[in-house]
Amino acid sequence: MERENRASFGGMEGDKDVRGANKRSLRCSDLVLRFVALALTLAAAVVLGVDKQTKLMEVTTVSSPPPVLVPVTSKWHYLSAFVYFVVANAIACSHAAVSLLLTLASRGGKKNVALMIIILDLVMVALLFSGIGAATTAGLLGYQGNKHVQWNKVCNKFEKFCNQALAAIAISVLASLAFLLLVLLAALNLHKKHK
Numbered sequence: 001m002e003r004e005n006r007a008s009f010g011g012m013e014g015d016k017d018v019r020g021a022n023k024r025s026l027r028c029s030d031l032v033l034r035f036v037a038l039a040l041t042l043a044a045a046v047v048l049g050v051d052k053q054t055k056l057m058e059v060t061t062v063s064s065p066p067p068v069l070v071p072v073t074s075k076w077h078y079l080s081a082f083v084y085f086v087v088a089n090a091i092a093c094s095h096a097a098v099s100l101l102l103t104l105a106s107r108g109g110k111k112n113v114a115l116m117i118i119i120l121d122l123v124m125v126a127l128l129f130s131g132i133g134a135a136t137t138a139g140l141l142g143y144q145g146n147k148h149v150q151w152n153k154v155c156n157k158f159e160k161f162c163n164q165a166l167a168a169i170a171i172s173v174l175a176s177l178a179f180l181l182l183v184l185l186a187a188l189n190l191h192k193k194h195k
Contacts, residue, residue, distance in 0.1 A: 024035045035096075035173050036175075040172070044172035049076060053074050053160045084135075084155045085134060089128070095121075122187070135168070136169055139162065143155045
């Protein structure tokens with residue numbers, strides 16, 4: 001009875017229970033977000049990493065009036081922006097895997113390890129957003145072309161390739177938001193500790 005009264009009037013034991021529950025829910029959210037970030041970055045890297053399409057294109061030459069059909073292949077590694085995107089997602093996936101293992105291993109939460117993970121989470125946000133920006137720029141050139149420098153659009157011919165690249169970009173946006181939520185969760189946790 002006395003314990004219930006202390007808890008209901010803001011006593012120490014009630015505060016410890018609430019803090020313990022909050023700490024467990026924050027840790028659970030952290031683990032779930034790390035797993036989601038791991039899965040999404042892996043999916044984005046794989047979706048663009050296997051992206052390839054071959055089509056027969058008509059090519060006309062001056063010497064032969066009828067057009068000649070030539071197989072043309074579009075691959076992700078032909079564009080440096082897509083290579084950067086795949087590498088950025090692979091790095092973020094590796095970080096998510098290592099940080100997930102470190103988070104599971106350090107239940108007490110070593111402050112130096114936690115701080116390092118938070119800083120690297122922030123770096124992953126920047127890395128993923130820069131990769132998304134590079135891939136989106138290359139994708140827009142593929143969809144629209146550039147009349148000023150006479151680059152033709154290619155997505156009207158390589159629809160599957162462009163749609164798969166778009167799906168990889170969308171998945172990576174979700175992964176970068178998961179990393180951003182991890183950083184915001186860490187900031188919220190830090191704010192609660194210093195209240």
